[in-house]
Amino acid sequence: MRNALVVADDLTGATDTGHGFAARGRGVRVRRSVDADTADAGSGGDPAPGADPVSETDADVLVVDTDSRDADPGTAAAAVARAVETRPAPLVYKKVDSTLRGNVVAEVDAALAAAGAALAVVAPAFPATGRTTEGGRHLVDGTPLSEAGYGVAESDLRGLFAGSEYPVARLDGDTVDAGPSAVAARLADLAAADRPTLAVCDARSDGDLDAIATGAASLEASALHVGSGGLAAHVSVPGDPSDPPPDVSTDPRRSGVLGVVGSVNERTLAQLEAVDDGAVVAVDPAAAVRDPASAGRAAAESLGALLDWHGRAVVTAATEPDDVAAAERAAGEIAGEGTAADSLAADRATGEIAGEGTAADSLAADRVAAALAAAARATVEASPPAGLVLTGGDTAGTVLDALDAGEIALTGEAVAAGVPVGAVADGPAAGTRVATKAGGFGTERVILNCLDALGR
Numbered sequence: 001m002r003n004a005l006v007v008a009d010d011l012t013g014a015t016d017t018g019h020g021f022a023a024r025g026r027g028v029r030v031r032r033s034v035d036a037d038t039a040d041a042g043s044g045g046d047p048a049p050g051a052d053p054v055s056e057t058d059a060d061v062l063v064v065d066t067d068s069r070d071a072d073p074g075t076a077a078a079a080v081a082r083a084v085e086t087r088p089a090p091l092v093y094k095k096v097d098s099t100l101r102g103n104v105v106a107e108v109d110a111a112l113a114a115a116g117a118a119l120a121v122v123a124p125a126f127p128a129t130g131r132t133t134e135g136g137r138h139l140v141d142g143t144p145l146s147e148a149g150y151g152v153a154e155s156d157l158r159g160l161f162a163g164s165e166y167p168v169a170r171l172d173g174d175t176v177d178a179g180p181s182a183v184a185a186r187l188a189d190l191a192a193a194d195r196p197t198l199a200v201c202d203a204r205s206d207g208d209l210d211a212i213a214t215g216a217a218s219l220e221a222s223a224l225h226v227g228s229g230g231l232a233a234h235v236s237v238p239g240d241p242s243d244p245p246p247d248v249s250t251d252p253r254r255s256g257v258l259g260v261v262g263s264v265n266e267r268t269l270a271q272l273e274a275v276d277d278g279a280v281v282a283v284d285p286a287a288a289v290r291d292p293a294s295a296g297r298a299a300a301e302s303l304g305a306l307l308d309w310h311g312r313a314v315v316t317a318a319t320e321p322d323d324v325a326a327a328e329r330a331a332g333e334i335a336g337e338g339t340a341a342d343s344l345a346a347d348r349a350t351g352e353i354a355g356e357g358t359a360a361d362s363l364a365a366d367r368v369a370a371a372l373a374a375a376a377r378a379t380v381e382a383s384p385p386a387g388l389v390l391t392g393g394d395t396a397g398t399v400l401d402a403l404d405a406g407e408i409a410l411t412g413e414a415v416a417a418g419v420p421v422g423a424v425a426d427g428p429a430a431g432t433r434v435a436t437k438a439g440g441f442g443t444e445r446v447i448l449n450c451l452d453a454l455g456r
Helices: 011-022 073-086 104-115 157-163 173-177 180-191 206-217 266-273 285-290 292-310 321-335 340-348 357-382 393-402 446-455
Strands: 004-008 028-031 061-065 091-095 119-123 131-134 137-140 168-171 197-201 223-227 257-261 280-282 312-316 387-391 407-416 419-424 433-437
Touching: 004 011, 004 073, 011 028, 011 061, 011 091, 011 393, 011 407, 011 419, 011 433, 073 104, 091 104, 104 119, 104 157, 104 223, 119 180, 119 206, 137 157, 157 168, 157 197, 168 180, 173 180, 173 206, 180 197, 180 206, 206 223, 257 292, 257 357, 257 393, 257 446, 266 446, 280 292, 285 292, 285 321, 285 357, 292 312, 292 357, 312 357, 312 446, 321 357, 357 393, 387 393, 387 446, 407 433, 407 446, 419 446, 433 446
Parallel strands: 004 061, 004 091, 028 061, 091 223, 119 197, 119 223, 168 197, 257 312, 257 387, 280 312, 387 433
Antiparallel strands: 028 407, 131 137, 407 419, 419 433
8 A cells, every 4th residue: 555655856866755764664666757657667567577566556655756857847747746646645745856956846836736735844954964944044054055056046945936826934943943833833824724835944953854744744634745855754654564675685696886976066076086996987978978878888898897806886977077078068069960959859859959058968968877877787787786876866867767677665774864775676687776876965985885885
């Protein structure tokens, strides 16, 4: 029986939010597509070899990745509404990015309408990763969000949600500090309004998030929970767990850990520096853009050898900012060719790119991700690893797509805050342990720690 539905806009966010439930003993499955309705990966409903036969309808907590962060707002809203309407559950949780990137307002509005809830309890803070909300403003390591380099222009939550079709009210720090009863009283007043309200909440600590979640749980009215991985760790799921954590005992046919790093965030680049240079295979970024499949296959030969000899290997196309520029220049060259529109149509289905820098950048990112995914697929086929470490939400999704992996079953374990561990449920990598990490946070040793943890 499905007791809760989580709807996320990218893969790493889906897994770290699902972990908040899995760590408390709930069975959690992360579904890679909003339109897939079972864990069967084969055509005609036939399970892929090694696939876990459990249907997503049996999942205790089902997490659906709509992959809509970079979609237009209308498309994103439609995907969220479809996920909520077709997968009813007693508890609905709309996952948003802890730095509020993507189509936050459109997706929250769509989730609230589809769930038919009386209010939305909005608490995006994730104190364990430095994201807090104080005085109505969202902060990253104490810096207002609009100044933190994440491309979000608004730090004030009421300002950010000003474009919502619903009224917005604030649950201030004093109310949260007063505890669950005070939170419940304030939320009950808002739920009694004539139309649903967005209650945006201050939260500086995990204790604050617990007070918000506990107060919301006591309401008689239905509430949509909106948050990142922080709030999820405190929201209670109704009913008994019905889907036990997966068995991820090591398959003797598999060995070593393969890391795939697609994020170019400065934190990720610093984390790569902590990995032994001898374990890193750097794909030429320009070659990856020009011919992703060939670049990926070439990298796989080195990756397989490293897995056999050293038990770990990491593939990336960016170890420094200049690599990003090289990929973008190569994409710009493609944009100047006669086949530019066809190339982008194949990769992004968005049409003409000539003279449009942001579209060329998207082309570069997509082709680099495709090259890394091709490297991962070829490596898994030739030298199956016991573990995968995937960094960067878009890259992680592209790699799993290349591996025909439609679902991840979370174990309840984590390497660090925001870095959960699960098992691939289907496809050629079925049974492989996998750790996922967003690019924008973590200590300098977190990638190295992931390789160590999955290698044990």
